[in-house]
Amino acid sequence: MRSGQSFSVFGDLIDALDFRIADGDANAGMGGNLQATEGDKLTLTIKFKSPETNHYESPIDSGQSAGAKPAGDHVDLIAGDVTGPAEKGTAAYDKDTNDSTRVVATFTSEDWTTDANGYNVITYELPRASKDQYFRLRGTNLGANVPGETQDGNPLIDPKTTTEDPAARFNEINDRNYKDLWFYSNPIFVDSAAYSDEQAVADTLGTLTLGDVGAVTADLTLPAEGEHGASIAWEETADSANAVAIENGVAKVTRPGAGQSDATVTLKASVSRGTASETKTFAVTVKALPSTPSSPPPATPDEPETPATSVTVDVDPAKGAEGSLKDVVAFKVPAGAVASGGKVGARVMAAAEQPPLGNLHALGPIVELTSTAGAAFGKPVELTFNYAKDSALQPAVYYYNDTLKKWIFLGGKAGGATITAAAKHAAAFGVFGYAPQTFADLGASRAKPYADRLIGLGAVSGYEDGTFRPERAVTRAEWVKLLADALSLPAAAGTTGFADAGYVTGFAASGGSVFQASQRITRAEIAVMAARVLKAAGVAPGGAGKTFADAAGIPAWAAEAIGQAASAGIVDGYPDGAFRPDGTLTRAEAAKIVYTLLDALNI
Numbered sequence: 001m002r003s004g005q006s007f008s009v010f011g012d013l014i015d016a017l018d019f020r021i022a023d024g025d026a027n028a029g030m031g032g033n034l035q036a037t038e039g040d041k042l043t044l045t046i047k048f049k050s051p052e053t054n055h056y057e058s059p060i061d062s063g064q065s066a067g068a069k070p071a072g073d074h075v076d077l078i079a080g081d082v083t084g085p086a087e088k089g090t091a092a093y094d095k096d097t098n099d100s101t102r103v104v105a106t107f108t109s110e111d112w113t114t115d116a117n118g119y120n121v122i123t124y125e126l127p128r129a130s131k132d133q134y135f136r137l138r139g140t141n142l143g144a145n146v147p148g149e150t151q152d153g154n155p156l157i158d159p160k161t162t163t164e165d166p167a168a169r170f171n172e173i174n175d176r177n178y179k180d181l182w183f184y185s186n187p188i189f190v191d192s193a194a195y196s197d198e199q200a201v202a203d204t205l206g207t208l209t210l211g212d213v214g215a216v217t218a219d220l221t222l223p224a225e226g227e228h229g230a231s232i233a234w235e236e237t238a239d240s241a242n243a244v245a246i247e248n249g250v251a252k253v254t255r256p257g258a259g260q261s262d263a264t265v266t267l268k269a270s271v272s273r274g275t276a277s278e279t280k281t282f283a284v285t286v287k288a289l290p291s292t293p294s295s296p297p298p299a300t301p302d303e304p305e306t307p308a309t310s311v312t313v314d315v316d317p318a319k320g321a322e323g324s325l326k327d328v329v330a331f332k333v334p335a336g337a338v339a340s341g342g343k344v345g346a347r348v349m350a351a352a353e354q355p356p357l358g359n360l361h362a363l364g365p366i367v368e369l370t371s372t373a374g375a376a377f378g379k380p381v382e383l384t385f386n387y388a389k390d391s392a393l394q395p396a397v398y399y400y401n402d403t404l405k406k407w408i409f410l411g412g413k414a415g416g417a418t419i420t421a422a423a424k425h426a427a428a429f430g431v432f433g434y435a436p437q438t439f440a441d442l443g444a445s446r447a448k449p450y451a452d453r454l455i456g457l458g459a460v461s462g463y464e465d466g467t468f469r470p471e472r473a474v475t476r477a478e479w480v481k482l483l484a485d486a487l488s489l490p491a492a493a494g495t496t497g498f499a500d501a502g503y504v505t506g507f508a509a510s511g512g513s514v515f516q517a518s519q520r521i522t523r524a525e526i527a528v529m530a531a532r533v534l535k536a537a538g539v540a541p542g543g544a545g546k547t548f549a550d551a552a553g554i555p556a557w558a559a560e561a562i563g564q565a566a567s568a569g570i571v572d573g574y575p576d577g578a579f580r581p582d583g584t585l586t587r588a589e590a591a592k593i594v595y596t597l598l599d600a601l602n603i
Helices: 166-177 197-207 448-457 476-487 523-536 556-567 587-600
Strands: 007-009 016-023 026-029 033-037 042-049 074-081 102-108 120-126 133-140 182-185 188-193 231-239 244-247 250-253 263-273 276-286 310-315 321-325 329-333 342-348 367-371 376-386 394-401 406-411 413-415 418-425 427-434
Touching: 016 033, 016 133, 016 182, 016 188, 026 033, 026 188, 042 074, 042 133, 102 120, 197 263, 197 276, 231 244, 244 263, 310 321, 321 342, 329 342, 367 376, 376 427, 394 418, 406 418, 406 427, 406 448, 418 427, 448 476, 448 587, 476 523, 476 587, 523 556, 523 587
Parallel strands: 033 188
Antiparallel strands: 007 182, 016 026, 016 042, 042 120, 074 102, 074 133, 133 182, 133 188, 231 263, 244 250, 263 276, 310 342, 321 329, 329 376, 342 367, 367 427, 376 418, 394 406, 394 427, 413 418
């Protein structure tokens, strides 16, 4: 490792790199040291760009550019612990590697944005400072599992070139070198100074404030995080008028009625980190509502209004529409969602007409979304459901698939007492309690949004050690099981067969019938199966077939299917325009392909 703001690069993969870690106003770049305090927030920023073309000449030294346009496939963030120098003669001194070194995050084009100067920009929140560590980058133009080049994201040793003719040998080596591009950054060292739990709690108490609370008329936001990793929990200790209710980090205020006294509320903040804990109280005065001028006696109140159980709105294809059932559901139909005018509605289903719930625990009423303008929507309709919270479970939106006769997990984004999801067709919907699996290595992975739905569907799971292993290669057997579980295909006898027949068998390039379940599945084989699923479902590929830079190398048995799957958006190429039909698939890539396939099938 060298000091200084520098990086090494092969084949001109990039021509500029800025890599920094910040702790508040302080930051350090490559080769630098960042002095942090235990518990501090650390933010990483990466900026890089590739040249329009590199120095690849073919033949070598001919002066004829090969016209290559380098592009990064992904960037790995690598971290390791710094424990001080090892003494000569010890086992630690003789080690070739740092046992703690690991890839902590992988970024692809889905994780970066491009600024006005052409730089790809990545921002990432690191775990809070807790020990002395170093962080460095490794980037490449290759996928995680390219035959003969990479395995689980790591580079493989190139085979020895044995061609005898010197000119031919040099050209072979040159061609191979410019297809296998990498860059490596100098590290940034983060030194974490010890900071006691007691100090963190004391500093938080010293700076904790709610502002002016002597005449409160609106809700108060209650901070949840303190200094250096301290956490803050809130509770009411005195509130005779029931003027405040704490919900999701907000003190919800209900002002006393006109003519009543202002309410006095005591809020207690419990600040803790590790074994240290202290409290601080705030005396809050909630102002009563102002008195209103006298008026004639109110009229006799009407009978209570019966809550509506259905709503229907007219939809103009060019404008869309919105509708809602109070405290039940709201829906937004975007322009272009329906091809012709009609009505879209929502209604609460009576218990006797609801699809069977099985073991699902409903957190709200079952709602049927209806449409006279066609059951399928050209653009997703946004549904926002109210639901009753369950402290033991998370909410998730499901819809009932009449063909499969089962509830299908959609997921959704929850906030407060509502959850929002996208619907691509009319159906019965419900919010149910859900206990999701969590994986230690999935949070920063590009696979997370895709894996989350497949986890909810029960189509994918992790390993015994609690990891998902997104960069692990997928075998044929693993892919078949994932596809079958996602599509709810009942298994038939044997390794490859399913009761629907025809998706999996007979896809081998050789035309043979041996399935070879433990062999890693290729991108070409994936595309063939995806195209078969689309054809069986009657889904026509959209748009013209995509042309890939390596089209000449795509086998004839897979060419049509790859074009169909690419047109439907199920598979795509790499940043350099190649498809790489013989490339293998990671679990992250498999999750995305199955997710996209389900979307194309309106499942």
